[in-house]
Amino acid sequence: MFKKGLFIVTALIFLFSAVGVTFALEKGNDRKGKYTYRKVYKACNERGEVNSPKPPISPDAKTQAQWTRVFEKKDFADFGCKAEWDSLSEADLMDIYAYLHDHAADSPTPAKCK
Amino acid sequence: MPHRIISAAFAILFIISALTGCATQQPAAPVQVAADASAEPAFEPFHDIVDMAFVAGHVTIPMAENVMLIDARPYKPKYIQGHIPMAVSIPDSQFDKMTDKLPADKNSLLIFYCGGLKCKLSHKSAMKAEKLGYTNVKVFADGYPVWMADKAHYPAVSAEWVKSQIDKGADMVLVDSRPKKAKYDKGHIPSAISIPDTYFDDQKDQLPSDKNKLLVFYCGGLKCKLSHKSAAKAIDMGYTNVKVFADGYPAWVAYAGKASTATVAATAIKGGVEEGSIDHAEFRRIVTENPESIYLVDVRDADEFKKGSLKTAVNIPVDNLEEKIKTLPADRPIVFICGTGARSGESFYMVQDVRPELKNVFYLDGEMSFNKDGSFDLKKPI
Structure with missing residues (x-):
């Protein structure tokens, strides 16, 4: 009976893992994402909402897991420039996600926005 | 006994789930955010503000000679992808260089808008x-977003x-609203279909x-109203994504003609x-055998470029x-190059976005270091 219980636990762990994989975000093109991310703030700066075209949050401001959480929740409030963020397509968002995630603080190549 | 085992199993599962959750729900790292995005930017508003009804009352096709509606946003990408018709x-940012576009009569009505x-x-x-001496200047402060919020309005591109x-x-679907025989058949924008405004209901x-x-x-x-009339009819039919290329066929010929002479076939x-990316x-091979056959752009900063680059490279920081x-x-x-492929990749996508008619553009994706003798080392990207 104890073995049966262990089997159930193992099966449930596999199930949870599979669901996790299914919900994982699909990353886009990080090179394109870098351009799109900077373009957002260039446009926002030209519109007059921010005083600098430099993105306010660098990729290395968060860990990869934190970036994943931000993009899973689509919670972009901290980024400001709502008009520009709202106009981004799903593909644009996944490109930006790829850039931020791949250069996060715990990535092999952490990056700051120069 | 079975109940105890199942209870134990769920307890273990709960602990594992909680630990897994901890791995992804880390506390937010300190975030450097600029000033509150929702705050009103501090700037001095112009003294004469007008509303949308005022603007709508002055948008005519063609525009009156003594009225000019002016879009103060950047030309690319904002204006080209949508502006108030006739603006x-x-x-x-270019105002001082473009004052010759303003009407000669300083008493003309100028209405400025932006985002x-x-x-x-x-x-x-x-x-x-x-x-500059203009005496009748207004600002449509609600700007383009409010103009476009009206469902009867459409953008010009x-x-x-x-x-x-x-x-x-x-x-x-690109629609040529001009008469078919007299205009469309003699030349039209590629892929356009002909629905003359006069026969809109029939066709x-x-x-x-x-x-x-x-x-x-x-x-x-x-000076042509046909496309605007057809656009209004399409909106009345329930179409939700209608635009007008108000500059029309003459502007197409002028622009696409230039572009076609400037574009070369991809080698x-x-x-x-x-x-x-380039292989x-x-x-x-190219850099060794025929470096002049490509335009090599090093997009690193000037101080990095000074320390070493390829002999034929020009420096244009990204x-x-x-x-x-x-x-x-x-x-x-x-071909764009840099140290890791990040800035060169960004440059590639900038060209795709800003000057898409350039088809023969590449970037070097990889870790590149430069030696003083002009040679270089190249590794696969991380």
């Missing part, structure tokens, strides 16, 4: 116009935007059944794994590239 583009209440560009431009949509095969079945599909109407230029350069072996993008040649392939 002239004078970006605030809404948080946008200061129209206010700044209006103040500059008054300093520019030739660059129309061409980019055609080039990328956008799901768009509207050519329009797609999907009312959300992008429709772009054009006719003979800024057979072997691409790398990533979109837009490493191909890059080494931060300056957009302003110099028009200077890139169209007669040979362009």
